[in-house]
Amino acid sequence: MKTLEDLKALREKLKGDIKVRQKQGTKIIIGMGTCCIAAGAREVMSAVLDELAVRKLNDVQVQQTGCIGMCEKEVLLDVIRPDEPRITYGNVKPADVKRIIADHVVNGRIIEDLVVGKIEQEG
Template identity: 75%
Template structure:
Protein backbone atom coordinates (compact mmCIF):
# COMPACT_ATOMS: atom_id res chain seq x y z
CA UNK A 1 0.00 0.00 0.00
CA UNK A 2 1.53 3.25 -1.11
CA UNK A 3 -1.15 5.84 -0.58
CA UNK A 4 -4.33 6.75 1.22
CA UNK A 5 -6.20 6.07 -2.04
CA UNK A 6 -4.89 2.47 -1.98
CA UNK A 7 -6.18 2.10 1.56
CA UNK A 8 -9.62 3.45 0.58
CA UNK A 9 -9.75 1.08 -2.41
CA UNK A 10 -8.94 -1.87 -0.15
CA UNK A 11 -11.63 -0.78 2.34
CA UNK A 12 -14.25 -0.56 -0.43
CA UNK A 13 -13.31 -4.00 -1.77
CA UNK A 14 -13.53 -5.57 1.70
CA UNK A 15 -16.91 -3.91 2.33
CA UNK A 16 -18.21 -5.42 -0.93
CA UNK A 17 -16.87 -8.85 0.08
CA UNK A 18 -18.55 -8.62 3.48
CA UNK A 19 -21.83 -7.58 1.84
CA UNK A 20 -21.71 -10.71 -0.35
CA UNK A 21 -21.19 -12.94 2.69
CA UNK A 22 -24.08 -11.33 4.58
CA UNK A 23 -26.32 -11.32 1.53
CA UNK A 24 -29.99 -11.78 2.34
CA UNK A 25 -30.93 -11.92 -1.34
CA UNK A 26 -30.88 -14.77 -3.82
CA UNK A 27 -28.77 -17.84 -3.10
CA UNK A 28 -27.55 -20.48 -5.52
CA UNK A 29 -26.44 -23.77 -3.98
CA UNK A 30 -24.49 -26.32 -6.03
CA UNK A 31 -24.27 -29.97 -4.95
CA UNK A 32 -20.54 -30.69 -4.77
CA UNK A 33 -20.50 -34.16 -3.24
CA UNK A 34 -18.44 -36.80 -5.04
CA UNK A 35 -21.44 -37.78 -7.14
CA UNK A 36 -21.99 -34.15 -8.17
CA UNK A 37 -18.34 -33.60 -8.99
CA UNK A 38 -18.26 -36.79 -11.07
CA UNK A 39 -21.32 -35.55 -12.99
CA UNK A 40 -19.72 -32.16 -13.74
CA UNK A 41 -20.52 -29.90 -10.76
CA UNK A 42 -17.17 -28.08 -10.99
CA UNK A 43 -17.90 -27.05 -14.56
CA UNK A 44 -21.43 -25.96 -13.61
CA UNK A 45 -20.10 -23.95 -10.65
CA UNK A 46 -17.57 -22.27 -12.94
CA UNK A 47 -20.33 -21.45 -15.46
CA UNK A 48 -22.50 -19.97 -12.68
CA UNK A 49 -19.70 -17.74 -11.40
CA UNK A 50 -18.83 -16.61 -14.93
CA UNK A 51 -22.46 -15.82 -15.77
CA UNK A 52 -22.97 -13.85 -12.56
CA UNK A 53 -19.77 -11.92 -13.23
CA UNK A 54 -20.73 -11.26 -16.85
CA UNK A 55 -24.09 -9.86 -15.71
CA UNK A 56 -22.53 -7.94 -12.78
CA UNK A 57 -24.89 -9.69 -10.32
CA UNK A 58 -23.00 -9.04 -7.10
CA UNK A 59 -26.06 -9.49 -4.87
CA UNK A 60 -26.33 -13.25 -5.53
CA UNK A 61 -24.64 -15.58 -3.05
CA UNK A 62 -23.20 -18.84 -4.41
CA UNK A 63 -22.64 -21.73 -2.00
CA UNK A 64 -21.63 -25.32 -2.33
CA UNK A 65 -22.95 -28.25 -0.35
CA UNK A 66 -22.23 -31.94 -0.06
CA UNK A 67 -24.41 -34.74 -1.36
CA UNK A 68 -28.05 -33.72 -1.63
CA UNK A 69 -29.21 -37.34 -1.94
CA UNK A 70 -30.49 -37.51 -5.50
CA UNK A 71 -27.30 -38.80 -7.11
CA UNK A 72 -29.05 -39.95 -10.27
CA UNK A 73 -30.18 -36.35 -10.90
CA UNK A 74 -26.74 -34.68 -10.52
CA UNK A 75 -25.66 -31.98 -11.17
CA UNK A 76 -28.13 -30.44 -8.70
CA UNK A 77 -28.48 -26.68 -8.33
CA UNK A 78 -30.84 -24.94 -5.90
CA UNK A 79 -32.07 -21.40 -6.45
CA UNK A 80 -33.51 -19.66 -3.40
CA UNK A 81 -35.06 -16.24 -3.95
CA UNK A 82 -36.28 -14.35 -0.87
CA UNK A 83 -39.89 -15.17 -0.03
CA UNK A 84 -40.19 -17.79 -2.78
CA UNK A 85 -39.99 -21.57 -2.91
CA UNK A 86 -36.59 -23.23 -3.02
CA UNK A 87 -36.27 -24.73 -6.49
CA UNK A 88 -33.95 -27.65 -7.19
CA UNK A 89 -32.77 -28.08 -10.76
CA UNK A 90 -31.42 -31.46 -11.86
CA UNK A 91 -29.13 -32.76 -14.56
CA UNK A 92 -27.82 -29.21 -14.95
CA UNK A 93 -25.15 -28.74 -17.61
CA UNK A 94 -22.96 -25.66 -18.07
CA UNK A 95 -25.01 -24.70 -21.14
CA UNK A 96 -28.17 -24.58 -18.93
CA UNK A 97 -26.68 -21.97 -16.61
CA UNK A 98 -27.36 -18.80 -18.67
CA UNK A 99 -31.06 -19.74 -18.92
CA UNK A 100 -31.34 -20.45 -15.17
CA UNK A 101 -29.62 -17.16 -14.30
CA UNK A 102 -31.58 -15.05 -16.82
CA UNK A 103 -35.00 -16.63 -16.33
CA UNK A 104 -35.07 -17.57 -12.65
CA UNK A 105 -32.42 -15.57 -10.80
CA UNK A 106 -32.98 -12.29 -12.68
CA UNK A 107 -36.63 -12.48 -13.79
CA UNK A 108 -38.22 -14.89 -11.28
CA UNK A 109 -39.46 -17.37 -13.92
CA UNK A 110 -38.77 -20.99 -13.01
CA UNK A 111 -37.15 -23.11 -15.73
CA UNK A 112 -39.75 -25.89 -15.47
CA UNK A 113 -38.04 -28.41 -17.78
CA UNK A 114 -35.10 -28.70 -15.35
CA UNK A 115 -37.01 -28.74 -12.03
CA UNK A 116 -36.70 -31.87 -9.88
CA UNK A 117 -37.90 -30.41 -6.57
CA UNK A 118 -39.67 -27.50 -4.92
CA UNK A 119 -39.73 -26.65 -1.21
CA UNK A 120 -42.06 -23.90 -0.02
CA UNK A 121 -40.54 -21.34 2.35
CA UNK A 122 -41.86 -21.22 5.90
CA UNK A 123 -42.78 -17.84 7.35
Template identity: 70%
Template sequence: MKTIEDLKRLREQLKSQNNLRHEGGIKIIVGMGTCGIAAGARQVMTAVLEEVARLKLEDVKVCQTGCIGMCEKEVLLDVVRPGEPRITYGRVTPADVPKIISEHVINGRIVAELAIGKITE
Protein backbone atom coordinates in the same frame (compact mmCIF):
# COMPACT_ATOMS: atom_id res chain seq x y z
CA MET B 1 -4.03 -8.99 17.97
CA LYS B 2 -2.91 -7.42 21.21
CA THR B 3 -5.89 -5.82 22.92
CA ILE B 4 -9.51 -6.56 23.70
CA GLU B 5 -10.42 -3.80 21.23
CA ASP B 6 -8.61 -5.71 18.46
CA LEU B 7 -10.64 -8.78 19.37
CA LYS B 8 -13.91 -6.80 19.32
CA ARG B 9 -13.09 -5.34 15.89
CA LEU B 10 -12.29 -8.81 14.56
CA ARG B 11 -15.54 -10.17 15.98
CA GLU B 12 -17.59 -7.43 14.28
CA GLN B 13 -15.76 -7.96 11.00
CA LEU B 14 -16.37 -11.72 11.05
CA LYS B 15 -19.99 -11.20 12.11
CA SER B 16 -20.51 -8.93 9.13
CA GLN B 17 -18.95 -11.45 6.73
CA ASN B 18 -21.06 -14.24 8.19
CA ASN B 19 -24.24 -12.19 7.70
CA LEU B 20 -23.39 -11.78 4.02
CA ARG B 21 -23.44 -15.56 3.67
CA HIS B 22 -26.67 -16.12 5.59
CA GLU B 23 -28.96 -13.12 5.19
CA GLY B 24 -31.20 -11.98 2.38
CA GLY B 25 -30.31 -11.81 -1.25
CA ILE B 26 -30.51 -14.49 -3.88
CA LYS B 27 -28.53 -17.70 -3.44
CA ILE B 28 -27.40 -20.24 -6.00
CA ILE B 29 -26.34 -23.52 -4.42
CA VAL B 30 -24.46 -26.15 -6.41
CA GLY B 31 -24.25 -29.77 -5.24
CA MET B 32 -20.55 -30.54 -4.94
CA GLY B 33 -20.59 -33.99 -3.35
CA THR B 34 -18.50 -36.66 -5.04
CA CYS B 35 -21.54 -37.73 -7.06
CA GLY B 36 -22.07 -34.16 -8.26
CA ILE B 37 -18.41 -33.69 -9.10
CA ALA B 38 -18.42 -36.96 -11.07
CA ALA B 39 -21.44 -35.67 -13.02
CA GLY B 40 -19.80 -32.32 -13.84
CA ALA B 41 -20.51 -30.04 -10.86
CA ARG B 42 -17.13 -28.31 -11.10
CA GLN B 43 -17.89 -27.19 -14.63
CA VAL B 44 -21.38 -26.06 -13.60
CA MET B 45 -19.95 -24.14 -10.63
CA THR B 46 -17.42 -22.46 -12.93
CA ALA B 47 -20.20 -21.54 -15.38
CA VAL B 48 -22.31 -20.08 -12.54
CA LEU B 49 -19.43 -18.01 -11.17
CA GLU B 50 -18.53 -16.73 -14.65
CA GLU B 51 -22.14 -15.82 -15.49
CA VAL B 52 -22.70 -14.06 -12.15
CA ALA B 53 -19.48 -12.08 -12.67
CA ARG B 54 -20.28 -11.32 -16.33
CA LEU B 55 -23.68 -9.93 -15.41
CA LYS B 56 -22.28 -8.15 -12.33
CA LEU B 57 -24.91 -9.68 -10.06
CA GLU B 58 -23.51 -8.38 -6.78
CA ASP B 59 -26.57 -9.37 -4.74
CA VAL B 60 -26.26 -13.05 -5.75
CA LYS B 61 -24.36 -15.38 -3.45
CA VAL B 62 -22.99 -18.63 -4.85
CA CYS B 63 -22.58 -21.51 -2.39
CA GLN B 64 -21.91 -25.21 -2.52
CA THR B 65 -23.30 -28.17 -0.63
CA GLY B 66 -22.57 -31.86 -0.34
CA CYS B 67 -24.64 -34.79 -1.53
CA ILE B 68 -28.35 -34.67 -0.66
CA GLY B 69 -29.10 -38.21 -1.83
CA MET B 70 -30.43 -37.61 -5.34
CA CYS B 71 -27.26 -38.78 -7.07
CA GLU B 72 -29.13 -39.89 -10.18
CA LYS B 73 -30.28 -36.28 -10.73
CA GLU B 74 -26.82 -34.67 -10.48
CA VAL B 75 -25.70 -32.02 -11.22
CA LEU B 76 -28.11 -30.35 -8.77
CA LEU B 77 -28.44 -26.58 -8.58
CA ASP B 78 -30.80 -24.72 -6.23
CA VAL B 79 -32.04 -21.16 -6.59
CA VAL B 80 -33.26 -19.42 -3.46
CA ARG B 81 -34.98 -16.07 -3.94
CA PRO B 82 -36.15 -14.19 -0.82
CA GLY B 83 -39.79 -14.88 -0.03
CA GLU B 84 -40.12 -17.58 -2.69
CA PRO B 85 -39.84 -21.38 -2.60
CA ARG B 86 -36.39 -22.91 -3.05
CA ILE B 87 -36.27 -24.51 -6.50
CA THR B 88 -34.00 -27.46 -7.26
CA TYR B 89 -32.84 -28.02 -10.82
CA GLY B 90 -31.53 -31.42 -11.89
CA ARG B 91 -29.16 -32.73 -14.54
CA VAL B 92 -27.83 -29.21 -14.98
CA THR B 93 -25.06 -28.67 -17.52
CA PRO B 94 -22.89 -25.59 -18.04
CA ALA B 95 -25.05 -24.80 -21.10
CA ASP B 96 -28.15 -24.56 -18.83
CA VAL B 97 -26.61 -21.99 -16.50
CA PRO B 98 -27.24 -18.79 -18.54
CA LYS B 99 -30.92 -19.71 -18.95
CA ILE B 100 -31.39 -20.49 -15.25
CA ILE B 101 -29.71 -17.24 -14.25
CA SER B 102 -31.50 -15.03 -16.78
CA GLU B 103 -34.92 -16.60 -16.32
CA HIS B 104 -35.07 -17.54 -12.66
CA VAL B 105 -32.38 -15.63 -10.80
CA ILE B 106 -32.95 -12.32 -12.57
CA ASN B 107 -36.59 -12.48 -13.71
CA GLY B 108 -38.14 -14.86 -11.17
CA ARG B 109 -39.46 -17.33 -13.75
CA ILE B 110 -38.83 -20.99 -12.95
CA VAL B 111 -37.25 -22.98 -15.79
CA ALA B 112 -39.87 -25.76 -15.68
CA GLU B 113 -38.11 -28.24 -17.98
CA LEU B 114 -35.11 -28.41 -15.60
CA ALA B 115 -36.91 -28.10 -12.25
CA ILE B 116 -37.17 -31.29 -10.20
CA GLY B 117 -38.25 -29.99 -6.79
CA LYS B 118 -39.61 -27.15 -4.72
CA ILE B 119 -39.04 -26.57 -1.02
CA THR B 120 -41.40 -24.22 0.76
CA GLU B 121 -40.11 -23.00 4.10
Protein backbone atom coordinates in the same frame (compact mmCIF):
# COMPACT_ATOMS: atom_id res chain seq x y z
CA MET C 1 -14.77 13.84 -2.07
CA LYS C 2 -16.90 16.77 -3.12
CA THR C 3 -20.40 16.08 -1.84
CA LEU C 4 -22.37 13.69 0.33
CA GLU C 5 -24.05 12.43 -2.85
CA ASP C 6 -20.64 11.49 -4.28
CA LEU C 7 -19.96 9.48 -1.17
CA LYS C 8 -23.32 7.74 -1.29
CA ALA C 9 -22.85 6.87 -4.94
CA LEU C 10 -19.43 5.45 -4.20
CA ARG C 11 -20.89 3.43 -1.34
CA GLU C 12 -23.52 1.95 -3.66
CA LYS C 13 -20.76 0.89 -6.00
CA LEU C 14 -18.58 -0.63 -3.28
CA LYS C 15 -21.39 -2.27 -1.34
CA GLY C 16 -21.54 -5.26 -3.65
CA ASP C 17 -17.95 -6.21 -2.90
CA ILE C 18 -18.78 -7.17 0.66
CA LYS C 19 -22.32 -8.49 0.07
CA VAL C 20 -21.06 -12.03 0.50
CA ARG C 21 -20.60 -11.26 4.20
CA GLN C 22 -24.19 -10.14 4.67
CA LYS C 23 -27.23 -12.37 4.74
CA GLN C 24 -29.43 -11.16 1.95
CA GLY C 25 -30.20 -11.53 -1.72
CA THR C 26 -30.71 -14.58 -3.88
CA LYS C 27 -28.87 -17.80 -3.20
CA ILE C 28 -27.62 -20.39 -5.67
CA ILE C 29 -26.70 -23.70 -4.05
CA ILE C 30 -24.77 -26.33 -5.95
CA GLY C 31 -24.44 -29.95 -4.83
CA MET C 32 -20.76 -30.74 -4.39
CA GLY C 33 -20.70 -34.32 -3.17
CA THR C 34 -18.05 -36.60 -4.70
CA CYS C 35 -20.75 -37.94 -7.03
CA CYS C 36 -21.83 -34.45 -8.05
CA ILE C 37 -18.26 -33.44 -8.77
CA ALA C 38 -17.91 -36.58 -10.91
CA ALA C 39 -21.06 -35.53 -12.74
CA GLY C 40 -19.50 -32.14 -13.52
CA ALA C 41 -20.50 -29.88 -10.62
CA ARG C 42 -17.24 -27.93 -10.78
CA GLU C 43 -17.88 -26.99 -14.39
CA VAL C 44 -21.39 -25.86 -13.55
CA MET C 45 -20.02 -23.83 -10.65
CA SER C 46 -17.49 -22.12 -12.91
CA ALA C 47 -20.20 -21.34 -15.43
CA VAL C 48 -22.35 -19.82 -12.66
CA LEU C 49 -19.49 -17.66 -11.40
CA ASP C 50 -18.66 -16.51 -14.91
CA GLU C 51 -22.22 -15.60 -15.72
CA LEU C 52 -22.70 -13.72 -12.43
CA ALA C 53 -19.54 -11.76 -13.17
CA VAL C 54 -20.67 -10.93 -16.71
CA ARG C 55 -24.00 -9.69 -15.43
CA LYS C 56 -22.37 -7.98 -12.42
CA LEU C 57 -24.78 -9.71 -10.06
CA ASN C 58 -22.49 -9.38 -7.09
CA ASP C 59 -25.28 -9.65 -4.55
CA VAL C 60 -26.07 -13.24 -5.45
CA GLN C 61 -24.63 -15.76 -3.01
CA VAL C 62 -23.18 -18.98 -4.28
CA GLN C 63 -23.04 -21.81 -1.76
CA GLN C 64 -22.20 -25.47 -1.94
CA THR C 65 -23.77 -28.42 -0.26
CA GLY C 66 -23.02 -32.10 0.10
CA CYS C 67 -24.73 -35.01 -1.63
CA ILE C 68 -28.52 -34.75 -1.39
CA GLY C 69 -29.02 -38.36 -2.42
CA MET C 70 -30.61 -37.73 -5.78
CA CYS C 71 -27.42 -38.77 -7.55
CA GLU C 72 -29.27 -39.92 -10.65
CA LYS C 73 -30.24 -36.32 -11.45
CA GLU C 74 -26.90 -34.62 -10.82
CA VAL C 75 -25.65 -31.95 -11.29
CA LEU C 76 -28.18 -30.42 -8.86
CA LEU C 77 -28.54 -26.67 -8.60
CA ASP C 78 -30.93 -24.84 -6.27
CA VAL C 79 -32.13 -21.28 -6.56
CA ILE C 80 -33.66 -19.44 -3.61
CA ARG C 81 -34.95 -15.94 -4.21
CA PRO C 82 -35.83 -13.94 -1.08
CA ASP C 83 -39.23 -15.03 0.31
CA GLU C 84 -39.75 -17.55 -2.48
CA PRO C 85 -39.64 -21.36 -2.37
CA ARG C 86 -36.40 -23.22 -2.94
CA ILE C 87 -36.35 -24.62 -6.44
CA THR C 88 -34.11 -27.56 -7.30
CA TYR C 89 -32.94 -28.05 -10.88
CA GLY C 90 -31.56 -31.42 -11.98
CA ASN C 91 -29.27 -32.65 -14.75
CA VAL C 92 -27.86 -29.17 -15.04
CA LYS C 93 -25.20 -28.71 -17.70
CA PRO C 94 -22.92 -25.66 -17.95
CA ALA C 95 -24.93 -24.68 -21.02
CA ASP C 96 -28.12 -24.39 -18.91
CA VAL C 97 -26.59 -21.91 -16.52
CA LYS C 98 -27.13 -18.79 -18.64
CA ARG C 99 -30.84 -19.60 -18.91
CA ILE C 100 -31.27 -20.31 -15.19
CA ILE C 101 -29.65 -17.05 -14.24
CA ALA C 102 -31.44 -14.95 -16.85
CA ASP C 103 -34.91 -16.42 -16.34
CA HIS C 104 -35.01 -17.41 -12.70
CA VAL C 105 -32.36 -15.50 -10.77
CA VAL C 106 -32.95 -12.20 -12.53
CA ASN C 107 -36.56 -12.36 -13.66
CA GLY C 108 -38.10 -14.85 -11.21
CA ARG C 109 -39.47 -17.19 -13.90
CA ILE C 110 -38.99 -20.84 -12.94
CA ILE C 111 -37.71 -23.04 -15.78
CA GLU C 112 -40.21 -25.88 -15.53
CA ASP C 113 -38.46 -28.40 -17.79
CA LEU C 114 -35.38 -28.50 -15.52
CA VAL C 115 -37.14 -28.54 -12.14
CA VAL C 116 -36.93 -31.69 -10.05
CA GLY C 117 -38.20 -30.37 -6.74
CA LYS C 118 -39.63 -27.49 -4.80
CA ILE C 119 -39.37 -26.83 -1.07
CA GLU C 120 -41.91 -24.29 0.17
CA GLN C 121 -40.27 -22.95 3.29
CA GLU C 122 -36.55 -22.57 3.49
CA GLY C 123 -35.56 -22.24 7.14
